[in-house]
Amino acid sequence: MKNRILQEATKEILHRGLKFSVRDLASRLGISTKTLYQHFPSKERIIASIVEQAVNQMKDREKELMNDSSLPLKQKLYEALVIIPQGFVFSDIRVMKELQMAYPDQWAIMNDYLTKGWDNIRLLILEGTEKGDIRDFDVETFIRVYIGAMYQLMDHSVASPSGLRMEDSLSLVVDLLLRGIYADPSVKEGSR
Template sequence: MKENIIQAVTKEIHQRGLRFSIRDVASQLGISTKTVYQHFESKEQMISSIVEHAVKDMMDIEKEVMANDTLSLQEKLYRALTVLPRRFVFQDVRILDELRQRYPQQWKVLDDYMNNGWNGILLLVEQGVEEGALKPFDMELFISVYVGALYQLMDQKRSDSRRMSLEEALAGMVDFLMYGITKQSPGKSYS
């Protein structure tokens, strides 16, 4: 039942953002709110569960990327920088902003990962610099730019015509950052 509730919460977030209610979740499942409360004490606990699973999933996906020997170093770096959980409910950048503003404890878990979960990427960068595929650069500055750009996107009040998914935002950011740190992009020569 707990997994069914999480799936219903995910649907509600896709439909309403974080403004859903426990009654909405119960109604969607055809159960009572009492049944929902038997598995989750609060809406905040539901959101915490989703955020914690998302962070764990991102860590697992990054490990898979790092272990994939069919990918070049640059492909691994790009994929690691654009990792999103397989079942991520915060696909719209505005929902991430809503999480930051309305649920600071849950946001802190995600924020800590975004600012501190760089070990695998640091290893890739060190390898890339050693092999000559990447120029030496200030990794702390890189992280600040990456996280700062994501936060800036959340702060932008985009019209619906410019609505950007988190996947699109990350891909765009990483494209900017990768072209700034690689000697050449895949398939292009700068001779």
Template structure:
């Protein structure tokens, strides 16, 4: 039942954002609010559960990318940088902004992943330098630019954040950032105007 509740909450977030109510979720599932509270003590606990799931999904996705022998270092670098939760509970910039504003404790968990989960990136940068597909650069500067750009797009005043889904924004942003660190302009993923990889 816990997973059914979580799935229903994801659908509510997609429709209403994080302003959904427990009553909305119960109605969608055809159960009483009491049933929801048997599994989650509060709306905050539901959101915390979804954040934990999202972070775990992103970590698992990164592990799969790193272990994929079919991907080049450049491809792995691109894919690691555009990894988002598969469930899309937080797959758009609006929901991330609402998480930050309405649920600061839960946002702190997501933010810690965004700030600290860079080990695979650093490993790939080192590998890319050894393969001479990346020019020398300070990974910490790149990380600062990535996090800064993502925070900018999450801002409620950002026109881009209001009109494009998170996966498209990330693909376009990462494509542009990576072009500056490649040693050549061929062979790496690049973002088109539509935010898709070529």
């Protein structure tokens, strides 16, 4: 029943954002709110469970990428930087912002992963620089720029007017971070 509740809560979030009501969720499930509360003591706990599942899914995907010897290093790095769980309710930038504003404890779980889960990225970058596939650069600045871009994507005032999903927006950011804006990759830094 818990999984069913979480699945239906996900649908509610996709439809209404995090402003869904427990009453609507119970109705969607065909159960009473009392029955729902027997499985989850609060709406916050439902959202926390969804966030925890999402973070675990992202960690599992990252582990799969790291162990996939068939992928070239650059592709691994790109895919690791754009990991968002498939069909994840927080792929909508506005829902991520709602989570940050209305559910600080649940946001802290997501934010902790986004800001501290960089060990595998550091390993990929180190491997790439050692092999000569990636130029030497300040990794910590790269990470700060990435995280800053994530926060900017979530800001309502700069959210994409075209309604880009988080996954699409993040792909654009990662493409800029990894490939830059030069049309000719042979152009050296400081050249004119």
